[in-house]
Amino acid sequence: MNTTLVIMAAGIGSRFGEGIKQLAKMGPNGEIIMDYSIYDAKEAGFNKVVFIIRKDIEEEFKSVIGDRIQKHIDVEYVFQDINDVPEGFSVPEGRTKPWGTGQAVLCAKEVVKDPFVVINADDYYGKEAYKKLHDFLVSNEKLDAKYTMGMAGFVLKNTLSENGTVTRGICKGENGLLKTVIETKGIKEENGKILCDDPEVEAWVKPEDLVSMNMWAAYPDFIDYLEQGFKEFLSNIDDDPMKKEYLLPIIVNGMLEEKSVQVKILETNDRWFGVTYKEDKEAVQNSFKELIEKGVYPENLWND
Known part of the structure; x- marks a missing residue:
């Protein structure tokens, strides 16, 4: 079965403070976090990558990673744009903030035709989650709801930054199924x-x-659910038209409340790291160095 990795890389990265954080060099040969994510996904069995980016970073993005990756796995690009709203809707005057991760995935509707996993571009997730989520998708396990999903469940203490606070979806589960996810800052x-x-x-x-x-x-x-839900979201933004976002954890939690989805929690003990803050960069570089020294990754990741 074909499976796709969808990478949300359109984030502006304002908290990182130096350039486009998703493209910061982390590995010994200039590899970025996405290199390791794609390597792990490919190893787990994924055979296509869809990059969700902004049009204004397309050239730099392709030169830093896209042109290299397409030698190893099928690649497609889609572009997230604040002006890409359904017919009958318009962007509130003065709004510059993107619509969020729900709209990001919706941008990939025309190119994602197979089971898929979606990730953030600037997060390192470890190998275990890719393997578990891939195997879940290809098993075609159908849970007792209209929609079936899986979620990588990380241990909270393994996902914290030493350089500031983070936002996480705090989860409650029962019998291996997600009951609620609370987006918490x-x-x-x-x-x-x-x-x-x-x-x-x-x-x-x-x-x-x-x-x-x-x-x-x-x-x-x-x-398809995201497409319909985005229209409902846009119809109800009057309370905060400048900043309200269509976010995956909130969307999934709403589906849980209406009992239209069941989400299997696939736990992983891998340690997350990422570049939320510019001070995180050195720690991430050191973490990849340790993983290479332990033999988790080859020093030359793609052997180009």
Whole structure:
């Protein structure tokens, strides 16, 4: 069965502070985080990559990674644009903020025709999650709902940054299925306790709890749901037209509430790392160096 890796790389990366953070060099030969993600996905069995980018970074993106990767796996590009809204809708005057990860995946509707996994461009997820999500998709396991999805469940304490707070989807599950995911900002650990911007979540969340890192497994019918849902979202943005976003965790949680989806949690103990802040860059570079020294990756990733 063909499977596709969808990489959301249109983020502006304002918190990184130096250039386009998704294209920061992390490996010994200039590899970026996406190189390792694609390598892991290909190893797990994925045979196509769809990059969701902005049109204005297309040239640099292709020179840094796209032209190299297409020698090893099928590649397609789609472009996320704030002006790409359904007929009958318009962008609120003055809005510059993109519409979010839900619209990003929706941009790939015309090129994603197979089961797929979606990831963030600037997150390193480890090998285990790709293998588990790929195997879940090709098993064609149908859960007891209209839509079937999978989610990589990461241990919260394995996903924190030493350089500032992070946003995570805090998860509650039952019998291996996701029951709720709460998009939570301002997360950090102090003295073994998790602090965050949501007092209700802070009251019960623990370092060992599972979180979503925006690594979802789905089938093409989920994109059809996103298409309809985006229209409903745009019809209800009057309370915050400048900043409200159509976000995957919130979308999935809404589907859970209406019982239209069941999401299998596929737990991974791999340690996340990424470049939320510019201070993270050196730590990520050192982490890849350690993984290469341990033999997890070859020093020359693609042997070009």
